[in-house]
Amino acid sequence: MPRIRFDRVEKSFGRTLVLPPLDLTLEDGEFTVLVGPSGCGKSTTLRLVAGLETLSGGEIWFDDRAIGKLEPKDRDVAMVFQDYALYPHMNIARNMSFALRLARQPKARIDSEVRRVAEMLNIAHLLERKPAELSGGQRQRVAMGRAMVRDAGVFLFDEPLSNLDAKLRARMRTELAEMRDTIDKNMIYVTHDQIEAMTLGDRIVVMNEGTIQQQGTAEDLFANPVNRFVAGFIGSPAMNFLDGEITGDRVAGDGFDLLLPAPLARRAEAAAGRRVEVGIRPSHIVLDGGAPIDLRVVVSEYLGAQSVLVTRCGAAEMRAEIASEDRIPTGETRRFGILTDDIMLFDRETGARL
Structure with a gap:
């Protein structure tokens, strides 16, 4: 060979x-x-x-x-x-x-x-x-x-x-x-x-x-x-992306305001005041714990052991992966949590990860 x-x-x-x-x-x-x-x-x-x-x-x-x-x-x-x-x-x-x-x-x-x-x-x-x-x-x-x-x-x-x-x-x-x-x-x-x-x-x-x-x-x-x-x-369901802006140790945008974990905040210092994209895996959106975020459920896709929720955060679409027994009616706005230790930030112009 x-x-x-x-x-x-x-x-x-x-x-x-x-x-x-x-x-x-x-x-x-x-x-x-x-x-x-x-x-x-x-x-x-x-x-x-x-x-x-x-x-x-x-x-x-x-x-x-x-x-x-x-x-x-x-x-x-x-x-x-x-x-x-x-x-x-x-x-x-x-x-x-x-x-x-x-x-x-x-x-x-x-x-x-x-x-x-x-x-x-x-x-x-x-x-x-x-x-x-x-x-x-x-x-x-x-x-x-x-x-x-x-x-x-x-x-x-x-x-x-x-x-x-x-x-x-x-x-x-x-x-x-x-x-x-x-x-x-x-x-x-x-x-x-x-x-x-x-x-x-x-x-x-x-x-x-x-x-x-x-x-x-x-x-x-x-x-x-x-x-x-x-x-x-890479990843299924695909990663969610939200437009945001870094201010100090926070990143905020339409419908969200998240405190960055210390390691990510240090890497993001050079991008302060710049527009970024916040990457959040559907599996890192949870029903209990994490940084709070309000999402409106548009569609619930039942997949057996899991359900994928299609939600709205401001004008952006987001997908969340939850256990199927946790039923959430469509049309309902619900408080979820973001596991901020797992979020990623990407430069909006180059696409490079911060």
Whole structure:
């Protein structure tokens, strides 16, 4: 498994620069997730590794080997696509073995590898069927199996679960997590779903407009986002943001006035008198304790063990996450509490966290 290094990698389509100079190193054996909104450059990055797009600048290295000019077949990568990309006229066994047959591997080895991977993915009983006879989840397993039989050094996944329904997507996340722990390979996984990213990634790389905003573990990104974009993208329900102004050791705005905890107040001294955005996680809004804030409940979303309340703070919308047994009628204004030790402040102009 190679160490993968992006050295000032660029990609342009015509005059449009979609991937500014990108520097990134992926360690041997890592499961790396590239996550971000549509158009942020994550799939383009993956396709550059696969050789499906040509570099406009820079180089990609596998250990000490430059691969930017190599043909896809010479890169020792296997890719799983969003749309499965199975051959409809071939049965599952022949779909999975296609690359091995193309490489003229011995039939005994081909049969053994296909059977081994099919049993790992629980699709051995489907080997004689055609793709049209399978469900979406089964087709996705076949697509993963076709990549795995190649025994490549690098596996690439381009939003492989986006076509599945919510229940099947959750199950496939579990299966991917199990596969990650049993196969010692480099894996790069692209998704716009931050739950997939937080569930699967050893390392998560958050991208926006072609640039890396932050990278780290799910815990790092959730607890210590470096800017407003990362804070708002990582976490479900998403972080609330309120416009405010810092005065001394307080931050106030439409409908709220909060005393800052001492460590945050010291960091915010340089921003005194400036407009900021106050970041509050829905789970840090409580019914008892904390700094008081009056919120009007607009909608209550029952989710089983928890409910998400859509509320109003002045003109701003806020979401609060509470236990479902704590019923609050819609239309009611209720005093909540903010756990101020957990709030974050962001510069309104740059988005950087104070």
